[in-house]
Amino acid sequence: MDLLLHIDEIFLKGANQPFFYRCLKNNLSQLFTNIKASRVEGGILIEDFNKEETGRLSFVPGIANFAEVLKCEHDLRKIKMAVDCLINNANAGSFRISAERSYKKFEFSSMEIEHQIGAYVQKKTGWKVNLKNPNLTIHISVSKKCVYVFVNKIEGAGGLPTGSSGKVLCLLSGGIDSPVAAYKMMVRGAEVGLIHFQNQTKVEEEVGQKIFDLAKKLAGFQPRIKLYIVPFAELQKQIIMKIPSQYRMIITRRLFFRIAELVAADDQYLALATGDSLGQVASQTLENLNVVYSASKMLKLAPLIGANKRDIMSLSKKINTMEISSRPYEDCCSLFVAKHPVTNAKLNDVLRLENNIDLAELDKVEKISYSISIV
Numbered sequence: 001m002d003l004l005l006h007i008d009e010i011f012l013k014g015a016n017q018p019f020f021y022r023c024l025k026n027n028l029s030q031l032f033t034n035i036k037a038s039r040v041e042g043g044i045l046i047e048d049f050n051k052e053e054t055g056r057l058s059f060v061p062g063i064a065n066f067a068e069v070l071k072c073e074h075d076l077r078k079i080k081m082a083v084d085c086l087i088n089n090a091n092a093g094s095f096r097i098s099a100e101r102s103y104k105k106f107e108f109s110s111m112e113i114e115h116q117i118g119a120y121v122q123k124k125t126g127w128k129v130n131l132k133n134p135n136l137t138i139h140i141s142v143s144k145k146c147v148y149v150f151v152n153k154i155e156g157a158g159g160l161p162t163g164s165s166g167k168v169l170c171l172l173s174g175g176i177d178s179p180v181a182a183y184k185m186m187v188r189g190a191e192v193g194l195i196h197f198q199n200q201t202k203v204e205e206e207v208g209q210k211i212f213d214l215a216k217k218l219a220g221f222q223p224r225i226k227l228y229i230v231p232f233a234e235l236q237k238q239i240i241m242k243i244p245s246q247y248r249m250i251i252t253r254r255l256f257f258r259i260a261e262l263v264a265a266d267d268q269y270l271a272l273a274t275g276d277s278l279g280q281v282a283s284q285t286l287e288n289l290n291v292v293y294s295a296s297k298m299l300k301l302a303p304l305i306g307a308n309k310r311d312i313m314s315l316s317k318k319i320n321t322m323e324i325s326s327r328p329y330e331d332c333c334s335l336f337v338a339k340h341p342v343t344n345a346k347l348n349d350v351l352r353l354e355n356n357i358d359l360a361e362l363d364k365v366e367k368i369s370y371s372i373s374i375v
Contacts, residue, residue, distance in 0.1 A: 001051055001068050004141075004148055005044040008064035008158040024062045024161035030223035030373075031060060041102050041143035045069070054154065056220050059319055061187040062164075063156030067139070071146045074106050079113075080120055082149040083138060087125065092136035094128045095121060101142040113140055157187055162222040165189030168301065169260055169269040172196045172214065172227075177275030177304055179214050179321040180312050184303035185273050186222050193269060194218070194225060195260050197232040212372075213324045219372045221319070227370045228263055235361055242356040246342045249283045251354055254295035258362055261296040271299040277312065278305050282341040291345045 010020040025037045025044060036047045049057075057066065070085060072078040099113040108116065117140065118129060127136075141148040168190040170182040182192050196211050215227040235255055239248050260272050276284050283292065293300050304312055316322040 001049055002071070003046045003049050003054075003057075003066050004040070004042070004069040004150055005046060005066040005156070006064045006153075007043055008062060008156065009160050010062065020062070020161060020164050023164045027060065027062070027161050027163065027223055031220070032057070040145070040148075042100075042141055042148070057156075058154055059157045059183075059221055061157050061159045061189065061221065062161035064158055065153040065156050067150040067153045069148050069150040071148060074103070074142070074147060076108065076113075076116060079117065079140060079147055079149060082147070083117060083121060083140075084124075086138065086149060086151050087121065087136070090125075090136065092125075092127055092134070094130035094134045095125075095136045095138060096129060096131050096134040097121070097138050097140065099140040099142070103142050103144045106142045110142075113142070157221075159187035160189030162186045162189060163191045165191075166271075167191045167193065167267075167269045168271045168273050169193045169195055169228075169264045169267075170273040171256060171260060171275075172211065173275070174208075174210055174214075174325065174327075175275070176316050176322065176325040177277060177280075177312055179218060179275075179325060180316050180319070181273055181275040181303050182218055183221060183315070183319050183321075185301065186218075188303070190271075190273075192218070192222060192225065192273070193228065193267070195228040195230060195263055197230050197256055197259070199236055200231045200233050210324060210327050212370075214321055215370070215372045216374060217319070217321050217324060219374050224371055224373045226267070227372055228367050229370070230259055230263070230365055230367045232365075235357070235365075238357050238361070243353055246340055247345065247350065247353055249341055250288055250292055250345050250350060251357070253283060253292045254350070254354065255357075255362065257292065257295040257298075257300075258359075259365055261298045262362070262365075263367060264298060271301050272296070273301040273303065275304055276302040277307055277309070280309065282343050285343050287344040287346075288342070291347050291350050294347060 010017055013020050021039050028037045032053055035049055038045050070082040072082045097114040097118045099110040101110045122129060136151060139150050165188055168185050170185060170192050172178045172194040182194060185192050194215055215225055219225045239252055243251050264272060276289060278284060313322065316325060
C-alpha cells in the first residue's frame with residue numbers, strides 16, 4: 001500500500017526544511033525494508049509499505065500523521081472513483097470532505113471540490129454531512145502532479161526526525177523510565193546512544209538479555225543505536241565498604257555521570273540524558289539532583305522531569321518497552337536502595353565521603369559497545 005506522511009515541526013524550519021526532510025527520508029529507508037520514500041507537496045509519499053508495520057511507523061519521530069492514500073489524475077470523475085474505493089463497505093453514518101488545492105490551475109477551488117464530492121457521497125451513501133464531528137473525514141489534496149485522496153489519518157509521534165539535533169548519550173537502567181526518556185529525546189531529533197552499568201568486574205561479551213532487548217526495541221525508532229556496557233563491580237565494592245548506606249545511591253549516580261561523560265567525549269555526544277522525574281524517588285529531589293548533576297560538566301537533559309509515573313508508564317506501553325522493563329533484573333542501582341536514604345544531600349558532605357573512593361579507578365574502566373539495528 002502507499003502512504004502519505006504529513007510532517008510535524010519540520011514546517012517551522014524555513015529554508016532549512018530540505019535538511020530535515022532528507023533526515024526523515026533516510027531514517028525511513030533504514031528503518032523499513034524495500035520502501036521508496038519521496039518528498040511530495042504536503043509531506044512524504046511511501047510506496048509499497050508493509051501494512052503490518054504501520055504500528056511502529058506511528059512512533060517514528062518527525063511524522064505528524066499518515067494515511068493510506070490513493071493517487072488519481074486532475075479529473076473530478078477520477079476523484080469520485082478514488083473516493084468510491086475508500087468508502088466501499090463503510091458504514092460511517094456521517095462525513096465531511098476536507099479539500100486543499102496547492103495546484104491553482106486545477107479548474108475547481110477547494111470549496112467547489114468539497115461541495116461536489118460531498119453531494120456525490122451523500123447521494124451515494126445517504127450519510128449525513130457533519131462538519132464539526134463526523135464519523136469519517138475524506139481528505140482530497142490537489143498537488144501539481146496528481147490528486148491524493150485518503151481517509152482515517154493515523155496519529156504520529158510528531159517532533160523532529162532523529163539525527164537532526166545532534167547526539168545524546170542516555171543512561172539506561174533496567175527500569176521503566178530511562179527507555180522512555182531515550183525515546184523522548186529521539187522525538188526531539190537527537191541521535192541517541194545508550195550506556196548501561198553492569199554489576200560485574202569485567203565486560204562480558206554476552207549482554208544481559210533485558211538490556212539488549214530494550215536497546216533493540218528503541219532501535220525500531222532510530223536507524224541504529226550504539227549501546228555501551230560498562231562493568232561497575234570494582235567501584236561498587238568500594239562504595240559498599242566505604243560509604244554510609246544513605247549516601248550510596250547519590251555517589252553511585254555521580255560516578256555514573258563521570259564515566260558517561262568520558263564515554264560521551266570519546267564519541268562526540270553533546271549531552272547526557274536520564275530518566276529522572278522530579279521527586280519520584282529519594283535521589284530525584286531537587287537537592288539530590290543538584291549534587292548528582294554537579295559530578296560532570298557536560299549538559300544534562302531530563303525529558304521526564306515534569307512527568308508523573310502514570311504518563312511515563314502509558315508511553316512505555318505504547319512503545320512496547322513496558323513488558324521488557326518489568327522483567328526481573330538486578331542492576332547496579334537496585335543494590336544501593338537504603339531504608340532511609342538522604343533526601344537533601346549537601347555537596348560538601350558528599351565530596352568529603354567521595355574522597356574515600358579511589359577515583360583513579362574511573363580511568364581504568366573498560367567498556368564494550370554494540371551497534372544495534374532491527375533491519
